Amino acid sequence: MDELYEAIYRGMAPKAKIAVQASLDAAKTPQDIIDGSMIPAMEAIGADFESGKAFVPNLLLSARAMKSALDILKPLMMAEQTVTLGTVVIGTVKGDLHDIGKNLVASMLEGRGFNVINLGADVSKERFIEAARENKADIICLSALLTTTMGYMQEVVEAVKEAGLPVKIMVGGAPLNAEFAAKIGADGYSSNANEAVTLAKSLLN
Amino acid sequence: MTEGAFHINPADLPEKEIWFAMGYKDTVPEERIREMVRQLRDRLVPRATVRYMYDIVPAEKLSPRRMRMGGVEFNPEGIICSYLDGMSHALVFVGTAGVEFDAAVKELNAEGDIVADFIADSIGTVLAEASVARMEKDYTGEETISMPYSPGYCNWNIREQHLLFSLFPEQPCGIRLSESSLMAPEKSVSGFFALGEKLVRQPYHCEICKNKTCYKRRDAK
Numbered sequence: 126m127d128e129l130y131e132a133i134y135r136g137m138a139p140k141a142k143i144a145v146q147a148s149l150d151a152a153k154t155p156q157d158i159i160d161g162s163m164i165p166a167m168e169a170i171g172a173d174f175e176s177g178k179a180f181v182p183n184l185l186l187s188a189r190a191m192k193s194a195l196d197i198l199k200p201l202m203m204a205e206q207t208v209t210l211g212t213v214v215i216g217t218v219k220g221d222l223h224d225i226g227k228n229l230v231a232s233m234l235e236g237r238g239f240n241v242i243n244l245g246a247d248v249s250k251e252r253f254i255e256a257a258r259e260n261k262a263d264i265i266c267l268s269a270l271l272t273t274t275m276g277y278m279q280e281v282v283e284a285v286k287e288a289g290l291p292v293k294i295m296v297g298g299a300p301l302n303a304e305f306a307a308k309i310g311a312d313g314y315s316s317n318a319n320e321a322v323t324l325a326k327s328l329l330n
Numbered sequence: 331m332t333e334g335a336f337h338i339n340p341a342d343l344p345e346k347e348i349w350f351a352m353g354y355k356d357t358v359p360e361e362r363i364r365e366m367v368r369q370l371r372d373r374l375v376p377r378a379t380v381r382y383m384y385d386i387v388p389a390e391k392l393s394p395r396r397m398r399m400g401g402v403e404f405n406p407e408g409i410i411c412s413y414l415d416g417m418s419h420a421l422v423f424v425g426t427a428g429v430e431f432d433a434a435v436k437e438l439n440a441e442g443d444i445v446a447d448f449i450a451d452s453i454g455t456v457l458a459e460a461s462v463a464r465m466e467k468d469y470t471g472e473e474t475i476s477m478p479y480s481p482g483y484c485n486w487n488i489r490e491q492h493l494l495f496s497l498f499p500e501q502p503c504g505i506r507l508s509e510s511s512l513m514a515p516e517k518s519v520s521g522f523f524a525l526g527e528k529l530v531r532q533p534y535h536c537e538i539c540k541n542k543t544c545y546k547r548r549d550a551k
């Protein structure tokens with residue numbers, strides 16, 4: 126297994142930076158480095174999480190290592206006009222200030238190649254629409270941790286549809302489930318950050 | 331109404347409880363993560379002043395889904411009510427990791443380390459729970475005391491937190507309750523212990539609850 130894969134899988138950001146530089150020095154292209162080592166490492170840690178072998182901190186450490194490696198590659202990728210998997214606008218809905226789960230999803234999406242616009246918490250439907258429009262978003266991710274605020278998700282979904290934006294909408298948060306997502310007209314629900322990445326990818330295919 | 335505040339020596343905040351809040355149910359995290367937990371615990375916990383407030387009020391179970399505490403009717407649903415046979419009083423409470431801890435976490439958040447943020451969130455959960463443990467320990471009455479129950483858990487609608495707060499003075503322990511029933515500081519808890527001579531203290535029966543993502547769940551991975 127190559128060092129970059131290992132560094133990202135094990136969540137070692139300093140080692141990931143060194144390894145990514147070594148890969149560039151070996152004349153690999155940013156896209157080859159990402160596709161050949163970085164994405165497979167993130168997929169491996171995600172699979173370990175799904176099977177109970179890894180835990181949230183492992184996911185986060187890997188995402189952090191991925192981000193540090195991407196920070197080196199991104200300027201070069203822009204020069205090559207390499208595109209991301211898609212743009213995601215993410216936020217915790219109005220009335221709810223819980224940030225941590227949503228930030229976890231944002232990190233994982235970023236780590237797996239999405240361009241992520243994180244709007245923070247207590248976000249109104251108008252702000253979601255404005256950000257999705259400004260950034261030409263492919264997906265809007267809505268988070269809520271309270272049963273009292275999950276209802277607002279439906280308002281966001283309806284407002285986005287009314288605005289005619291060509292985006293998919295994903296929802297997540299402790300009190301939610303797939304039935305609720307379907308009921309409010311969202312395109313998908315995920316119960317954890319790793320699943321959110323899989324869902325986001327499938328929505329764009 | 332009884333009110334209190336205390337500090338916790340970082341070393342006295344059990345690492346295992348922090349790990350549990352982080353999702354490690356029966357697993358010990360790897361050393362690197364344990365070290366991060368220790369470092370953040372040592373940094374954040376000295377900043378915290380944990381606060382609590384409680385009152386002991388008359389209480390009774392009204393039906394398989396309803397109860398009355400301090401003259402106010404609640405609908406905590408079937409799971410919680412199944413534990414309340416024999417309840418004659420309730421110790422209603424609020425507790426918080428405190429505004430100082432909240433400020434320390436915000437400073438940490440500004441550093442932009444998602445791993446640290448996640449661990450700090452879990453430490454806050456354990457601090458807030460420590461206030462509940464303190465209140466239980468404070469109770470020296472002769473009646474049997476139940477496990478603590480809170481709006482938002484075990485199918486109890488979180489909106490009833492407003493009813494619960496009606497039993498306390500305005501902003502108890504500095505806790506503000508939003509219209510959406512969100513407490514600020516975020517790491518705050520509210521709820522009650524049932525009390526009664528004929529009450530039988532029962533463990534949580536998580537296996538009958540449909541909330542698979544509850545962080546307190548004991549039968550999930």
